[in-house]
Amino acid sequence: MHDRYLYLARHGEATPDESELTQAGRHQAQLLGRRLRAVPLTAVHHGPLPRAAQTARLVGEELGSVPLRASEAAGDYVPHVPERGTGAARFASLPAADRALGARLARQAVAEFTGPCEEGSAPRHDLVVTHAFLIAWLVCAAMDAPSWRWTTLNHGNAALTVIHYAPDRPASVLVYNDTSHLPHDLRWTGFPARLRTP
Numbered sequence: 001m002h003d004r005y006l007y008l009a010r011h012g013e014a015t016p017d018e019s020e021l022t023q024a025g026r027h028q029a030q031l032l033g034r035r036l037r038a039v040p041l042t043a044v045h046h047g048p049l050p051r052a053a054q055t056a057r058l059v060g061e062e063l064g065s066v067p068l069r070a071s072e073a074a075g076d077y078v079p080h081v082p083e084r085g086t087g088a089a090r091f092a093s094l095p096a097a098d099r100a101l102g103a104r105l106a107r108q109a110v111a112e113f114t115g116p117c118e119e120g121s122a123p124r125h126d127l128v129v130t131h132a133f134l135i136a137w138l139v140c141a142a143m144d145a146p147s148w149r150w151t152t153l154n155h156g157n158a159a160l161t162v163i164h165y166a167p168d169r170p171a172s173v174l175v176y177n178d179t180s181h182l183p184h185d186l187r188w189t190g191f192p193a194r195l196r197t198p
Contacts, residue, residue, distance in 0.1 A: 001116045001167035003123040005174075007036065008135045008161040012058075013189040014051040021054050028158035028186050029055040033062025035160070035181035039125050041066045045113070046129040047075040055158070056129040071112065072105060074130045079106035079137040080147050087151025106137055114138060116167040132190070135161055142171035157190035158182060 009032055012025030021029065032055075041063060046056035048070055060068050081091045081099050094102075117124045128134075136153035140146075142163045155161070155177055162175040179187040188196045 001118060002120055003167070004115065004117050004165040005039075005123060005125045006113055006138070006163045006165065007039065007041070007125065007127040008138060008163070009055070009059075009127065009129050010132050010135060010155045010157055010159055010190060011047075011049075011051040011055040011129060013157045013186075019050055021051060021058075024186055024189060025051070025055070025157060026058060028182060028189070029058035030062060031181050031186075032158045032160065033059035036127065037062060039127075041125050041127055043067050043069050044127045044129060045069045045071045045074050047131060047134075048072060049076055049131075052076075052129050052131065059127070059129065071128075073109040073112050074128050074134065075105065076131040077102040077105050077133065079103065079109075079133060079150065082148035082151065087148055090151065106134070109134060109138065110141060114141065114163070114171070115165050138163065139173055139176065142173055144170070154191055154195055156188060158186070159190075 012021045012028040014025055015022055044056050044060050044066055046052045056068050060066060078091055078094055079102050081094055082088045113128055132155040135155045136150040140150045156179055159177045159179045160175060164172045164174050
């Protein structure tokens with residue numbers, strides 16, 4: 001068994017119809033890629049939607065020969081609908097089929113992207129370019145937080161989160177929602193105004 005370092009990034013800022021990245025979103029993706037150049041990444045996984053795929057491609061252009069891999073589990077879905085309390089009302093109208101699909105994909109994401117690695121001879125470093133909901137879900141899973149807690153976490157566009165999985169201890173969230181690679185005018189996209197700090 002070997003350590004795994006999971007790098008999670010939300011896609012760059014998207015156009016209102018979410019069909020592509022804005023100019024700011026493309027710049028965010030490029031800067032994220034430059035930040036990760038020194039990381040010995042094994043692969044860049046990304047969700048199937050255009051905003052995640054384009055972000056991953058732009059990040060990949062900064063990294064060189066790191067393979068890009070599309071994954072349904074890295075997509076945009078609701079991983080868990082709370083029965084009551086925080087988040088329950090927000091997702092109450094979600095159809096049963098979408099709830100079941102989200103739960104299945106969330107389990108698949110945990111299986112594919114988290115935990116120590118069984119193969120290889122060195123620590124593994126993977127980047128997953130995804131969406132805010134999955135990042136929140138994986139952070140909560142790493143911290144053994146209650147299943148509803150993911151609904152209270154937000155993630156900025158092209159922000160970086162890093163989780164470390166080791167064979168002999170619980171997971172550790174090393175970095176959360178870090179935007180230090182972005183200039184100030186690109187740091188708060190994707191975040192509700194009420195949660196932004198000066």
